[in-house]
Amino acid sequence: MGRRRRKVIRVQKRKLPTIYLCPKCGKETIRIKLLKDQEIATIQCGNCGLSDKFDLNPSLQEIDVYCQFTDKFY
Numbered sequence: 538m539g540r541r542r543r544k545v546i547r548v549q550k551r552k553l554p555t556i557y558l559c560p561k562c563g564k565e566t567i568r569i570k571l572l573k574d575q576e577i578a579t580i581q582c583g584n585c586g587l588s589d590k591f592d593l594n595p596s597l598q599e600i601d602v603y604c605q606f607t608d609k610f611y
C-alpha cells in the first residue's frame with residue numbers, strides 16, 4: 538500500500554590503489570596485493586616486471602611488505 542522504500546545509501550570506502558616506488562626502475566608502478574586467504578602478499582612492478590612474494594602475517598601491512606621487498610632488493 539504505497540509504502541515508501543527508503544533508499545539505503547551505503548557509504549563505500551574508496552579504496553585507493555596503493556602504488557609504491559620501484560627500487561629497480563625508479564617509477565611509481567609497484568602494486569602490492571595482500572591475499573589473506575592464501576596468507577601471502579604479492580608485489581609487482583607494472584613497468585619493469587619486477588615481482589616477489591612474501592608470507593603474510595595478520596599484522597603486516599602493505600607498507601611492511603614494501604619495506605621487506607626493498608630490503609631484499611638492495
Ligand SMILES: [Zn+2]
Pocket residue numbers: 559560561562563564566582583584585586587
Ligand atoms: Zn620497476
